[in-house]
Structure formats: C-alpha cells, structure tokens
Amino acid sequence: MLARSSVVQGRPVTLLVAEDMSLARQEIWETGLLSLAVFAPLLALALLLQGLAVSRALAPLRRVRDELAEVGAGHLARIQGPVPREVRPLVDEVNRLLVLLEQRVRQSRTAVGNLAHALKTPLAVLLQAGEAPGVPETLREAVRAQAGAIHERIDRELRRARLAGPGGHGAGAHFNPGAELPALVRMLKSVHHEKALGIEVQAPDRRLPFDREDMLELLGNLADNACKWAHQRVRIELSERPVRGERPVLAIRVSDDGPGCSDDALAKLPARGVRLDESRSGHGLGLTIVRDIAELLGGTLAFGRSQELGGLEVRVDLPFPGDASRHGPG
Template identity: 35%
Template sequence: MHARQLLAASLGLIAFLSLTGYALDHAFQETARVELQDRLQNYVKAYYRGMEFARGGALLMPDRAPDPRFERPGSGLYAGLVSRDMRWESASSLGRTLPLPKTLKLNEMRLDGPLPYNDGNGGTQKVYRLSHTTIWETEAGDMPLTFSVYEDTAQFESQLSVFRRALWGYLGMAAVLLLLVQMLVLRWSLQPLRNLKRDLDRVQGGHHPSLSGQHPPELEPITDSINALIDSERSHLEQSRNTLSDLAHSLKTPLAVLRARLDSGAGVDDLRDEVSAQVQRMNEIVSYQLSRAARSGHALFSAPIEVEPRAEEIVASLEKVYSGKGVVCEFDVDAQARFHGELGDLQELIGNLLENAFKWAARRVLLTVKVEPTQGSRRPGLLLAVEDDGPGIAAENVERLLQRGVRGDERVQGHGIGLAIVQDIVRAYRGELRVERSTELGGARFVVRIPPVI
C-alpha cells in the first residue's frame, strides 16, 4: 500500500510540476517576446525622429544610430527601409542578405520570426523582424515606406535558455524535496495501519486475545468489527465445546442404565422395554442438543428480519394448539422492528416465550416489540416483552429459574424447559433476559433486550 500510494503521489506531483514548468516557460516566452517587440519598436521610433528626406527626395538618416550595434557589421542588430524604388539598410547588415521589410497596412506594426537569413559566410542564421508601414510627408508629396528592425535570435534564445535552466533546476529540487516530504507523510499517516497489522499478527500467533484499543478514531470501526468477529468465533467455539460436553454428559445416564440392565440378566421383554425407553430418551437428548448447536447466535453481518410477520405466524399456530382455552394474543409491535440474526433464533426466541405464555395464561397474552435507540453506525437493538394473565412467578423463584448452569430438564416447574433455549439465545446475542410481574395483565412478564451492535 505504501509503495502504491507513493507511486501515485509521485506521478501526480511530476505531472503537476511538469504542467507548472510548461506554463511558466510559455509565460516567460510571451513576456520576453513582448519585451523584444517593445525594444525594437523604440528603435523604429528613434530612427523616425532623426530621419528626413531632402528637397530632391534623398533620404537622410540620423548622424548617430539609436544603438552603436547598427553601425558595426555583423553585430546582430540591423535596420532596413523600403519605399517605392528606394531601399536602405544599416551598416551592420553589410554582407548579409536579410529578409525584405514586409509591407503592411497603414500604421500597422508586426513582429515576425524567427526568420532565416544568409550571414554572408555560407551559413544560415535567424532573426526577429519588427516591421512598420507609414506615410511620410515630403515636399514631393506623401511617400509610403516600410521600416524594419532586425535582431538575431541568439540574445532571445540565450535569455530563454538561462531562464529554463533556472526554472527546471528549481522545479527539480522542489520535486525531490516534495517527494521526500511525501515519503515521510505517508510513512507517518500509514503507521496506524502497520500497528494494526502487528496487532493482527499477535492475535493470529495467539499472543493476544484481541486487538488493542490504541488506534486512531478512523480505525475504531474496523478494530471494533474485528474484535467482535473474534469474540463471535470464540463464542461459537465455546458453544460447540459446551454442547458436545453436555451431550456426552447427558448420554452417560441412559448408557449406564442399559449397561446395568444387561449386567442384571433381565428378561428379553423387560430388556426390550428398557432399551426402547432409553433409546427414546437418548433421541430426545440428541435432538435437543443438536437444536442448541444449530443456533448461530450473534451474527455480525446478517440481514435484518422483520419481527411482526414472524410473530403473527407463530401466534396463529399457537392459537390452534390452545384453541380449547380461548387465549387471545394482543400485539404492540413497532413496524420498524428488525432482528439482526438467524431466522431460526428469532423463531425459537418468540416461539418459546409465547408458548409458555399461552400455556399459563387464563385468557390474554400481550406481545410488545420496540426498537432500541442507537447512535452512529451501530445496528439498532430490540426490546421484546411477553406478558400473560396467569398465576405469574414468585419473586423467590426467579433467580433459581434463570440461574446459569441449571439443566433444561430441571426447569419443568414454572414456565417449562423452553426457557433454557431462550436463555441460551439471549446470551449468544449478548442480550438480557428478565422475569418480572406484569403490571397490565397481572401474570408473568418476560423481557428480552438485545443491545445495539456494530
């Protein structure tokens, strides 16, 4: 990741500096060209101020040129004039074949170039040419003329070359400096991810049970999700171990009974009846334990399940089973209530609570489902309550009824062994199960609260 980000940032930086260099180079060329035009234009105006035509039409140029280079052959600065059948060139153009002044519109001034010319030694050089066309008033009448000033490109190119060397040199140093800064910034900004990777390596190696909490706020959702996943997997593993342990322990008694009957030399009929009874008992034990093991419990990324339609299906079935009692189930269910977990867990949870309520109710059962408020990115929790108008549960029996580790078949008194399954499911979803007196119906009230999770 560090190499990819550094490469991407470096490419972006190089592209940016290249565009910046190109823009500055282009701007400098335009500025230098404007400066060149202004300088040559001043030479033209200086010639105009000292130039005149004699009475006979002869052209009289100024005694002193605007720049001494106009008088020195091959100096790189030249001047020329074209008017009707007359042509004049400065002394500096001796031996050189310069491009003729270009006739333009009246009072038009234009800079052209670079233009090639013969330097007199068989070589080819280039010049910039500024031409201006005007009307000169003489005694013989108006005389149209075009005046041009030339300058070798050497000075312009030398100036441009110096600027480019400085520009790209400084941009190159800036690029190196910024790349070093980027490397340091990326290394500093990615340090939390490297710390997270080291934490994961320690967890995978078995040196730590979970990720540490020393991470930036931006990474907390990730670390919380990973820790929740680790806890969920450990919970599932522990549940599987407990189920196997419970199954092995539960099968000891019927197996011991069968061994004792075999050793006692019982008759065939008695032995057959005993085997049938113990096999039935073992089948019930295995079915119960498998149903517990099949429940997945706390699920991190499960899809939400609507509670109301599932509850209606269960109530419809129970009303048929207990039709002789005439029990009516009332609903107070939030339509937005969702269960984030396995469908089987939801059915077991609601089904066992409602079945107990139908079993002990006189006439009325009330099912209440509400959404638990949440903050941030957490999934909302769930509050589920089942009440009946039966005899209720004595306060001194509640603690024993929900005591951890009490075997399911020891809970026949009260509301039945279904509460063992309910308690296991609630514990798997890190929830809370309370048993209290119903203030509205007068019987028992079972309250299940499943907290908001990641």
C-alpha cells in the same frame, strides 16, 4: 521631552527640547490595526486549512472505525476500505485475526455437530435395547429418561454451536418483527386452539439488526410458554429503549394472564433447568434456549408479575450491536 541644565556666564541655564508624539502614537496604532486586519484572517485561514488537512488525513481512519463497527454488528466480515500505508499492517492483522476466529468457530461447530450425530446412533441402539422383551419396567423407564436427557443435551449443544457461529451476513442478519410475528401468532393459536387465546402484539414494523432465526427461536419459546399457562390473553411487546451512556436495547416483554408465580418461585426461575410444574408438557419455565440466546447476544433475562394481565412476565433486554439501532423497513 529632553532637559539639560548648564551654567552660562555664571548663570544656571536649563535647555528643554520637546516634540508632539501624538502623531507617532496614532501611526503606531493604525499600523497595529492594519497588521491585525491582515494577519488575523491569514491565521484563521491557516488554522482552517490545517484542520481540513488533518480531517482529510484522518478520513481513512474514520472509515476503518466505521467498518470495525459494522464488523462488530455482523454486517461485514472484513475491513475492506482503503487505508493509509502506515495503518495497513494493523488492518491486515485485524483481518487475519477475524479469519482465524471464523475458522476456529467453524471448526468447533463442525466438531460439535459430528460428535452429536455420532452419539445419536448408539443412543438409538440403547433405546431399542431398553424396549426389548424381558427388560424390567423400572429399567426401561430409567433408560428412556436418561436417553431423553442425552438427546435433549445433544440438541441443546447443537443449538449453542449454531448460535456461537458468525453473526450472519445477508438476509439472516436482520429481523422484522412486524413481518414475522403474525405468522408466529397464527401458529401458536393453531397449536393451542383449545384455549381460543387472544394474542396481542406490539412491535415495530422495521428491520432490526438481529439474526432472524435467533429471534424467532427466542420469541417462539417465550410465547409458547406463555400460551401454555395463559387462560385467555397473551401479550408480546418489542420496543427500543435508550440506556444512558450505553447502547440502546431491544426490550422484549412477554406476559400472560395465567396463575403466575409466587415470590419464592420467581427467585428460583433464574436457575437453569427449573420447572414449576412437572405435569406440564415440554420444559415449562426452564427457558434454557431463551437464556442461551440472551447470554450469547449480551442481553439479560428477568422474571416478574405482569401488572396488567396478572400472570408471569418475562423480560429480555438485548443491546443493539454496534451503532446499528436504526434500520429501514425490511
């Protein structure tokens, strides 16, 4: 509304001009609604198309990420998939470093093997010299003990060199406890036949992303140690255990109904080379091989008393490599 005041012939006059704006407001409101109805779907469609374009552009990078996880898990040796031109130099450099690492590991393993085999001949000569007539018995025993220690160290370093190698690609990269452990149990019962042991096994019957030879060596040493000390029962348990915020672990528990260990002895067990009973054959509870395998696989080794069987319980937790905690039957 417009108002204007004036004086006409000596009289004050006020002129008012008014218009009904409701119709204009209605048209403005309808125009706004129409614009919203048109442009909102267009904006949503534009955002969707942009998201699809970004997702498609990043798809090769996701494949690179997945292949890197496979390399870390030991299922692939190189990043093989197609990648964008901008990322190709980075992928080529990663592949070059993987090749260099594999070459250096292979060279180290070869050098360790050559050194170990080169020492075996002088060691055999030394043992023969110690057995020669006229050698005092004390010296003979000392030569045997030291030569045995050297031979044990050579074998251990050869095992470490094998474990430090590439994680294995192909059949050796998987371990099916349900298929492998029955044969191990039969062998242990044959070796310890005089005890008539009952060996219980609880393990998944599917492929696990761990090297078969490593797992058989680890479980074989744990189970053999348990059989040596058990009276009648040995239990072998393998299970997958989730860990909050981290990769799941393969929980290995091997226990027996033997005499177990005192608290003082349990405190000493983590030290390398510890044996609780020197009269027992083998390495007793040194568990050096088990410790080496657990450390090289990023796992942990712990000792305690079995709540059910009453003897020693050895606990090994091995993290699943990469994102490979789920595998089909082997």
